[in-house]
Amino acid sequence: MNQLSDYHRDRVQAVLNACPLVPVIAIKDPDDAVPLCQALVDGGIRVLEITLRTEHGVRAIEQVRKAIPDAWVGAGTVTSIAQYRQVESAGAQFVITPGVTEAILEFGVTSEAALLPGIATVSELMMGYAFGYREFKFFPAEVAGGRPALKAFAGPFPDVTFCPTGGINRTTAKDYLALDNVKAVGGSWLTPADAIAEKDWGRVTDIARQSLTGL
Template identity: 85%
Template sequence: MNQLSDYHRERVQAVLAASPLVPVIAIKDPDDAIPLCRALVDGGIRVLEITLRTEHGVRAIEKVRKAIPEAWVGAGTVTSIAQYRQVESAGAQFVITPGVTEAILEFGVTSEAPLLPGVSTVSELMMGYALGYREFKFFPAEVAGGIPALKAFSGPFPDVVFCPTGGISRQTARDYLALPNVRAVGGSWLTPAEAIAGKDWPAVSDIARGSLGDL
C-alpha cells in the first residue's frame, strides 16, 4: 500500500497556512470567474476553492490559474477519479472532496495535485489516516457535530488537523479557528449570490476583508 509523501503533505499544509478562510466558489456565469476571484484576492483571500458544482468549474480553474498566479487555486466537490484527472489537467493546485472512497484516497497518494479529503466520521478519517493523510476537510461541519465533534476527534487523533466546511458563517468562523486542530475554515458567505448576480465585486472584496478582520 502506497503512503502519502512528505511532498503532498507539505503542499496541503502550505495551502491551509496561506489563508484561514477558504471561499467555496460555484461559478454560474463563466464571465464571473476571474473578476470574482480577483475580488476575493483583493480582499486578502489567498486560497480559492472553485467547485465542480456547476459545469463551468474546470474551465474556471484553468482561467483563474493563469489570470491570478499569486493565489492558490484548487478544485472542490471532486467526487470521482475522472474529475480528479480533469482538474489536474486544468492546473488545480489542490483537490478537495466532500467525502472519501478508497479509490480516491489511493489516487490522491500519487496524484500531482495534493488531496484534502472530506470526512464526517472517525471511520472515514481512519481510512485516510492509514494511508498517511493527516489533513482533512470536515464536512458538513455543522450537521456532522460542529465544534464538539472536532474537539472529540482531537483525543484519539492529536496529530490530525481540519478545514471544516458546511454551515459555517462569518459569525462562527472565529470559534472554529480557535480550536487547536483547525487550520482554516471554508464558507460560502464569502461569495454571496446577491453581490455576484449584481457583479458588485467591491462588495465581495469588502466581505473578504471584513471577515479576515473579524478573526
C-alpha cells in the same frame, strides 16, 4: 498500500497555512470566474476553492490559474477519479472532496494536485489516516457535530488538523479557528449569490476583508 509522501503533505499544509478562510466558489457564469476570484484576492483571500457544482468549474480553474498566479487555486466537490484527472489537467494545485472513497484516497497519494479529503466520521478519518493523510476537510461541519465533534476527534488523533466547511458563517468561523486542530475554515458566505448576480465585486472584496479582520 501506498503512503502519502512528504511532498503532498507539505503542499496541503502550505494551502491551509496560506489563509484561514477558504471561499467555496460556484461559477454560474464563466465570465464571473476571474473578476470574482480577483475580488476575493483583493480582500486578502489567498486560497480559492472553485467547486465542480456547476459545469463551468474546470474551465474556471484554468482561467483563474492563468489570471491570478499568486493565489492557491484548487478544485472542490471532486467526487470521482475522472473529475480529479480533469482538474489536474486544468492546473488545480489542490483537490478537496466532500467525502472519501478508497480509490480517491489512493489516487491522491501520487497525484500532482494534493488532496484534502472530506470526512464526517471517525471511520472515514481512519481510512484516510491509514494512507498517511493527516489533514482533512470536515464536512458538513455543522450537521456532523460542529466544534464538539472536532474537539472529540482531537483525543484519539492529536496529529490531525481540519478545514471544517458546511453551515459555517462569518460569526462562527472565529469559534472554529480557536480550536487547536483547525487550520482553516471554508464557507460560501464569502461569495454571496446576490453580489455575484449583480457583479458587485467591491462588495465581495469588502466581505473578504472584513471577515479576515474579524478573526
